[in-house]
Amino acid sequence: MTRQALPERFPLPTRRQCITMSTEWQGHPMTVTVGLYPDGTPGEVFADHPKDAHRGAEWADVCTSLSIALQYGVPPAALARSLGTVPVWAIVDGQMQLVNASASPAGTIINCIIEASA
Secondary structure (H helix, E strand, C coil): CCCCCCCCCCCCCCCCCEEEEEEEECCEEEEEEEEECCCCCEEEEEEECCCCHHHHHHHHHHHHHHHHHHHCCCCHHHHHHCCCEEEEEEEECCEEEEEEEECCHHHHHHHHHHHHHC
């Protein structure tokens, strides 16, 4: 069996632009910060849960994995397609509708990455 070369990982510069936003997953508030390459492409993500250190540690592990994927060139949209969603009722344009929401904090964090790169 022949091993193929690994794709190249592109680390971010030491100083970089970041976008920070507040969001929530299933009622749990979180702050998500997305670090950007000079061209505006997302390359790292951090999430903080202000009231639960245990949950914050779990989210840190998720963010590390997502950041590594981004630095290897995996598009945020491809990551989003890989994660599950759950149907929830939400008000959309003034009407209650059944929409798909992130099944885990990872999906919410990826949605923030996509929003930051828009």
